[in-house]
Amino acid sequence: MSYDDSNIFAKILRGEIPCNKIYEDEFILSFHDINPKKKIHALVIPKGKYVDLDDFSLNAAPEEMVGLIKGLNIVAKKLGISTEEGKGYRVLANISDHGGQEVPHLHFHLFGGEKVGKMVE
Numbered sequence: 001m002s003y004d005d006s007n008i009f010a011k012i013l014r015g016e017i018p019c020n021k022i023y024e025d026e027f028i029l030s031f032h033d034i035n036p037k038k039k040i041h042a043l044v045i046p047k048g049k050y051v052d053l054d055d056f057s058l059n060a061a062p063e064e065m066v067g068l069i070k071g072l073n074i075v076a077k078k079l080g081i082s083t084e085e086g087k088g089y090r091v092l093a094n095i096s097d098h099g100g101q102e103v104p105h106l107h108f109h110l111f112g113g114e115k116v117g118k119m120v121e
Helices: 008-013 053-059 062-079
Strands: 021-024 028-032 040-046 089-092 108-112
Touching: 008 028, 008 040, 021 062, 028 062, 040 062, 053 062, 062 089, 062 108
Parallel strands: none
Antiparallel strands: 021 028, 028 040, 040 108, 089 108
């Protein structure tokens, strides 16, 4: 899978498609999923053009990596689901075809606000 500048997350980052923003900084953008699977379902995406976690881990600058990890926690706190604010959450990243990735831009799903359930069914 190669990076496609016409993917929906690239369009959201460029402001071509609106989103219900939760948080944004120099490294990430987070917004509510338009088709939530749990009571709380947010997306966190890096601002760089990375296809998936493998691409990101090989090519991102160290400050982007730190920014992404810290950003995940900031978003969880804002949503009230972090272990400091709530009862926990799940972070999920789908990688490539067998991992179920549909959009060729690295993204993380944050699920919470209720029991998430089994890891894989």
